[in-house]
Amino acid sequence: MAKKQRVSVAGWLGKVEYPTIGKVFSADISKYPEAIREEFLRHGWKQKFGDAESGGTPSEKYAMVQRMHEGLMNGQWELTSNIDMTPVILEAVSRIKKFPLKKLEMVAQKSPEKVKEWGQHPKVRAEIAQMRAEKAAKAAAESNDDLNIDL
Numbered sequence: 001m002a003k004k005q006r007v008s009v010a011g012w013l014g015k016v017e018y019p020t021i022g023k024v025f026s027a028d029i030s031k032y033p034e035a036i037r038e039e040f041l042r043h044g045w046k047q048k049f050g051d052a053e054s055g056g057t058p059s060e061k062y063a064m065v066q067r068m069h070e071g072l073m074n075g076q077w078e079l080t081s082n083i084d085m086t087p088v089i090l091e092a093v094s095r096i097k098k099f100p101l102k103k104l105e106m107v108a109q110k111s112p113e114k115v116k117e118w119g120q121h122p123k124v125r126a127e128i129a130q131m132r133a134e135k136a137a138k139a140a141a142e143s144n145d146d147l148n149i150d151l
Helices: 034-043 045-053 058-073 086-097 101-110 112-119 122-142
Strands: 006-010 013-018 023-028
Touching: 006 045, 013 045, 013 058, 023 058, 034 045, 045 058, 058 086, 086 101, 086 112, 086 122, 101 112, 112 122
Parallel strands: none
Antiparallel strands: 006 013, 013 023
C-alpha cells in the first residue's frame, strides 16, 4: 500500500510529505504574518495543512498546500483564488507521453502558457479524470466503512 502524505510540525517548522510523488513541502511558521501565527495557535498547523489532504491526487494536494502557503504569507487565512493545476497537468502529460516529470517542470517554468494549452487537450483532461478515478477506487478499496442504505 502506498504511503499517504504526512503532516508534522516541530517548533516553528511545518512539513507536509508526499511519498507517492517524492515531494516535501516545508515552511517556517515564524515567517508568516503575526495574525496568521495567532490563527495557527488557535487552529493548529496540522489541522490547517491537513485540510489539504482531502480529495484529489497527491499532485493536486501538493499544489493546494503551496497555494495555501502563498495565501498565508500574504496574510490570507482563507483561500480566495483559483487553483494552479500545473502539477496535475504535468503529471497527466508525463503519464501520457512517458516524459520525466522533472523535464516537464522545467518546460512549465520557462513556458507556463504551454501548460495551460496542454491542460485544455482532451487526452490530458481524460488522464486527469483517470487519475482521480484511480484515487477514488483506491480509497474505496481501503475503506472499511459499510454502505448502509435504508429503503
